[in-house]
Amino acid sequence: xxxxxxxxxxxxxxxxxxxxxxxxxxxxxxxxxxxxxxxxxxxxxxxxxxxxxxxxxxxxxxxxxxxxxxxxxxxxxxxxxxxxxxxxxxxxxxxxxxxxxxxxxxxxxxxxxxxxxx
Numbered sequence: 001x002x003x004x005x006x007x008x009x010x011x012x013x014x015x016x017x018x019x020x021x022x023x024x025x026x027x028x029x030x031x032x033x034x035x036x037x038x039x040x041x042x043x044x045x046x047x048x049x050x051x052x053x054x055x056x057x058x059x060x061x062x063x064x065x066x067x068x069x070x071x072x073x074x075x076x077x078x079x080x081x082x083x084x085x086x087x088x089x090x091x092x093x094x095x096x097x098x099x100x101x102x103x104x105x106x107x108x109x110x111x112x113x114x115x116x117x118x
Contacts, residue, residue: 008026
């Protein structure tokens with residue numbers, strides 16, 4: 001129920017799980033007739049395009065600076081995923097959830113994580 005959080009967030013790897021400085025938050029465009037698969041594929045495609053830009057920056061600067069994570073999140077593991085989550089989500093999307101969320105963007109808090117690469 002929070003489509004604005006869909007995306008990929010590459011970060012610098014450190015000794016803690018998913019805790020390194022954020023390099024970029026990549027959010028795919030969500031279209032009203034999308035499926036979960038569409039959003040996921042678009043996220044991977046956008047992340048790949050962004051990764052190329054990040055690698056060029058690394059080549060130019062030899063070091064990447066990220067922004068320290070300022071919010072605590074949840075680490076989702078395989079054990080957290082249940083088939084009924086996917087079923088409910090697919091029903092919501094089939095019944096127009098993406099259209100509704102796009103029509104009412106002001107009701108969905110922008111994650112405003114970090115953007116380092118254009």
